[in-house]
Amino acid sequence: MSKPTPLSGFPEWLPAQRIIEQRFLDHIRRTFELYGFASLETRAVEPLDQLLRKGETSKEVYVLRRLQADSSDASDASLGLHFDLTVPFARFVLENAGKLHFPFRRYQIQKAWRGERPQVGRYREFLQADIDIVDRDTLPAHYEAELPLVIGDALAGLPIPKPTVMVNNRKVLQGFYQGLDLVDPEAVMRVVDKLDKIGPAGVTAELAPLGVTESQARLVLGLAEISAADASFVDDVRKLGVSDPLLDEGLAELAAVVEAAAAHSPGLCRAELKIARGLDYYTGTVYETTLAGLERYGSVCSGGRYDNLASSGNDRFPGVGLSIGVSRLLGVLFGENALSASRSVPTAVLVAVGAEEDRRSCDRIAAQLRARGIATEVSPSTAKFGKQIKFADRRGIPYVWFPGAEGAADTVKDIRSGDQVEASAGNWTPPAEDLIPVVEGTFN
Numbered sequence: 001m002s003k004p005t006p007l008s009g010f011p012e013w014l015p016a017q018r019i020i021e022q023r024f025l026d027h028i029r030r031t032f033e034l035y036g037f038a039s040l041e042t043r044a045v046e047p048l049d050q051l052l053r054k055g056e057t058s059k060e061v062y063v064l065r066r067l068q069a070d071s072s073d074a075s076d077a078s079l080g081l082h083f084d085l086t087v088p089f090a091r092f093v094l095e096n097a098g099k100l101h102f103p104f105r106r107y108q109i110q111k112a113w114r115g116e117r118p119q120v121g122r123y124r125e126f127l128q129a130d131i132d133i134v135d136r137d138t139l140p141a142h143y144e145a146e147l148p149l150v151i152g153d154a155l156a157g158l159p160i161p162k163p164t165v166m167v168n169n170r171k172v173l174q175g176f177y178q179g180l181d182l183v184d185p186e187a188v189m190r191v192v193d194k195l196d197k198i199g200p201a202g203v204t205a206e207l208a209p210l211g212v213t214e215s216q217a218r219l220v221l222g223l224a225e226i227s228a229a230d231a232s233f234v235d236d237v238r239k240l241g242v243s244d245p246l247l248d249e250g251l252a253e254l255a256a257v258v259e260a261a262a263a264h265s266p267g268l269c270r271a272e273l274k275i276a277r278g279l280d281y282y283t284g285t286v287y288e289t290t291l292a293g294l295e296r297y298g299s300v301c302s303g304g305r306y307d308n309l310a311s312s313g314n315d316r317f318p319g320v321g322l323s324i325g326v327s328r329l330l331g332v333l334f335g336e337n338a339l340s341a342s343r344s345v346p347t348a349v350l351v352a353v354g355a356e357e358d359r360r361s362c363d364r365i366a367a368q369l370r371a372r373g374i375a376t377e378v379s380p381s382t383a384k385f386g387k388q389i390k391f392a393d394r395r396g397i398p399y400v401w402f403p404g405a406e407g408a409a410d411t412v413k414d415i416r417s418g419d420q421v422e423a424s425a426g427n428w429t430p431p432a433e434d435l436i437p438v439v440e441g442t443f444n
Helices: 015-034 086-099 142-156 170-179 185-192 195-210 214-224 233-238 245-264 326-335 356-371 385-395
Strands: 045-047 079-081 104-113 125-134 163-169 269-272 282-291 301-306 319-325 339-341 349-351 376-378 399-402 411-414 420-422 439-441
Touching: 015 104, 015 125, 015 142, 015 326, 015 339, 015 439, 045 086, 086 104, 086 125, 086 301, 086 319, 125 142, 125 326, 142 163, 142 245, 142 282, 142 301, 142 319, 163 170, 163 245, 170 185, 170 214, 170 245, 170 282, 185 195, 185 214, 195 214, 233 245, 245 269, 245 282, 282 319, 319 326, 326 339, 349 356, 349 385, 356 376, 385 399
Parallel strands: 163 269, 349 376, 349 399
Antiparallel strands: 045 079, 104 125, 125 319, 163 282, 282 301, 301 319, 339 439, 399 411, 411 420
16 A cells, blocks of 8 residues: 545644644533533534535535436535524424524534645644534624624633734625615625635726725724724714715614723724625624634634525524634644644543453553543553653653552652652542643743
């Protein structure tokens, strides 16, 4: 067999990186649950007509097909792997509305697949951690102010650079564009959403075919330039001289989001009126999150308010959601060599084996330690103790346990310091910092 080569866009973490990922997920999961979100997992595939109905492009979707197609069954051809967790969640809500209690708060930590060009932090297979709140018929705007607080707490407990949740409201954009009498506000939003990529001149050029005059384009760009960490952005918008009832509504909702975040965690949120988010289903507040010093990698957590995604006939379940791109976040930090684990295995103790006939008694020692929550291995060989210590050292295991011979007391050795003390498997416990691997970041 020839040496395999990695597949671009499909990350596989090394053991130490996997430990870091699991610690991140444990903290994120716990934070979500502290806010009352219930766990949910949906299937990996969705009908293509559902995946593509709200502004997504078909080139991003992986279609499900069997290698040996059955001509009598073409059902697989209409299925695709989900590229985010919001669309399958909306479908789940519609299918199970009679079994859910509203407002329904869910979190979902699951993989998704997207056929985009791989680069640092952007993968074709990736893990997301989502939260959403949906309600029946109407969803109060205060939920749009709550979600950034949840994400702020989840990210604040991780060894990462300071996050900033940048927020805008689609009503602000649409109302402003309506006040300018623009013919296609949504098309204008999609162009403005590319401002960081193509610059003001590029935006002006792309707006021209949409019937946007130079004077209108200047006002569109003027709105996009507004940025504030408090509600002062409202006055800045007013100074542009555009009015519309929807604009007023959006400004009030956005100010509430920024003010709630400032009270909970000063500096967490910032109003950035250039943010539009490209997906058509967003109708209210939209969010993008960057890390201090790593803004060049783009958003690691994004989402928004949607009113019509989970709807069918007379059934309508508006919602708001935010998604942490876990693989994206870790990929960026691993690429920066910004994270490390104190060891690459969970094992805290290696029980040394003096002779094969002693292995069963060593197994009993290990079982006692494990029963008390201490991750323990038994040495794979009866090599000289010096070699068994080296085996533990190579794997990052901090302690080696030596069973007492001929009735002598057992001892345990901290192989980093060389300290060795008498110990009993029934009551000895390593220091808390050694019990499980510790994750550290250069941004701590």
